[in-house]
Amino acid sequence: MIRAIVTDIEGTTSDIRFVHEVLFPYARTHLAEFVQREQQQPAVAEALNRVREEIAQPQADVQTLIAALFGFMDEDKKSTGLKALQGMIWRDGYLSGRFTGHLYADVLPALQAWRAQGIALYVYSSGSVAAQKLLFGYSDEGDITALFSGYFDTHVGAKRDVASYQNIARQIDLPAEQLLFLSDIHQELDAAAAAGWQTIQLIRGEADSSSQHRQVASFDQITAELT
Numbered sequence: 001m002i003r004a005i006v007t008d009i010e011g012t013t014s015d016i017r018f019v020h021e022v023l024f025p026y027a028r029t030h031l032a033e034f035v036q037r038e039q040q041q042p043a044v045a046e047a048l049n050r051v052r053e054e055i056a057q058p059q060a061d062v063q064t065l066i067a068a069l070f071g072f073m074d075e076d077k078k079s080t081g082l083k084a085l086q087g088m089i090w091r092d093g094y095l096s097g098r099f100t101g102h103l104y105a106d107v108l109p110a111l112q113a114w115r116a117q118g119i120a121l122y123v124y125s126s127g128s129v130a131a132q133k134l135l136f137g138y139s140d141e142g143d144i145t146a147l148f149s150g151y152f153d154t155h156v157g158a159k160r161d162v163a164s165y166q167n168i169a170r171q172i173d174l175p176a177e178q179l180l181f182l183s184d185i186h187q188e189l190d191a192a193a194a195a196g197w198q199t200i201q202l203i204r205g206e207a208d209s210s211s212q213h214r215q216v217a218s219f220d221q222i223t224a225e226l227t
C-alpha cells in the first residue's frame with residue numbers, strides 16, 4: 001500500500017522546456033549581476049561558500065566563483081550552490097509575473113485525488129527547496145503548495161544515489177515499500193528502487209527503452225492504479 005508519493009519536477013510534473021528555455025536562461029542572464037550585488041547577504045554568502053567547496057578553492061574570489069557558476073550552468077551540473085542561487089534569482093521572475101511554474105494538465109487533479117485518498121505528497125528535485133516552493137507557489141494553476149507535506153533537494157544527497165532515498169524515507173518516517181517515487185529519469189528510479197521504494201517512470205516525450213521501471217504517460221494512469 002502506498003502511503004506517500006515523492007515526485008520529481010523537471011520532466012515529471014513540469015515540462016523540461018520550461019526549466020531549460022525559461023528558468024535556466026533567466027538565471028543565466030541575471031546571475032553575475034545578482035552575485036556581485038548580493039554577495040554580502042548571508043544566504044548568498046552561504047551559497048558562494050558552497051561553490052568554493054565544490055570547486056575545492058576555499059579562497060576563490062567572486063569573479064572566480066561567477067566563472068565556475070557559468071561552467072556549472074553549461075554542463076547542467078546539479079551543484080547545491082548554483083541551485084540555491086538560481087532559486088533566489090527566479091524569485092523576482094515569479095513575483096513580477098514574468099513567468100509561472102509550468103504544470104502538465106494531469107498533475108493538479110491527480111495530486112488532489114491522491115491527497116483525498118490520504119496519501120502524503122512530497123517533492124524531491126535538484127532545484128533548491130526555495131525554488132520548488134516558488135514553482136508550485138506561482139504555478140500555472142496558482143498556489144498549490146498546500147498539497148505538499150515536505151520538500152527535499154540535494155541537501156539530502158544526489159538524485160542518483162541510493163543513500164538519498166534512504167535519507168528521505170527516514171525523514172518521512174515510513175517503510176520504503178510504502179513510498180512511491182515518480183521521475184522521468186530511470187537512473188534516479190534505479191536508486192530509489194535499490195533503497196526499496198516503489199517506482200514509476202513518467203514518459204512525457206520519447207520512450208526510454210533502457211528502463212526497467214513501469215512507465216506511464218501521465219499522472220492519470222497512476223490514479224487509476226491507486227484506487
Ligand SMILES: CSCCC(=O)C(=O)COP(=O)(O)O
Pocket residue numbers: 008009010011019023078083086124125126127128131132135159
Ligand atoms: C525547482 S525547478 C528547477 C529544477 C532544476 O533546477 C533542475 O535542475 C531540475 O532538476 P530535477 O531534479 O527536477 O530534474
Ligand SMILES: [Mg+2]
Pocket residue numbers: 008009010011012183184185
Ligand atoms: Mg526529472
